[in-house]
Amino acid sequence: MKTLPASAPEQLPAEIIARIGSFSYLSAACQAADALDDELVASRRPEPELARWAARLHTRCPVNNRHTGQPCVCGCHGRPEKGED
Numbered sequence: 459m460k461t462l463p464a465s466a467p468e469q470l471p472a473e474i475i476a477r478i479g480s481f482s483y484l485s486a487a488c489q490a491a492d493a494l495d496d497e498l499v500a501s502r503r504p505e506p507e508l509a510r511w512a513a514r515l516h517t518r519c520p521v522n523n524r525h526t527g528q529p530c531v532c533g534c535h536g537r538p539e540k541g542e543d
């Protein structure tokens with residue numbers, strides 16, 4: 459049993475955490491969401507529960523990582539201009 463820090467962006471259900479075993483709460487919420495997205499792709503079947511949590515984590519990301527002070531670079535926070543036409 460791992461003890462999660464109080465600053466965890468979400469208390470993920472144990473079965474969700476189990477799907478992304480390498481995930482650490484030291485990361486920004488979006489990194490966890492990305493890990494879930496990878497899991498969704500890898501599973502090759504609909505996983506509404508995973509998708510729901512991924513979306514939720516993106517939504518609840520504090521943007522500024524409390525541990526590193528670095529802003530989250532996830533595209534969900536307003537895309538950086540990429541000049542993509």
Ligand SMILES: [Zn+2]
Pocket residue numbers: 486487488489516519520521530531532535
């Ligand atoms: Zn984020």
Ligand SMILES: [Zn+2]
Pocket residue numbers: 488491515516517519532533534535
């Ligand atoms: Zn995000």
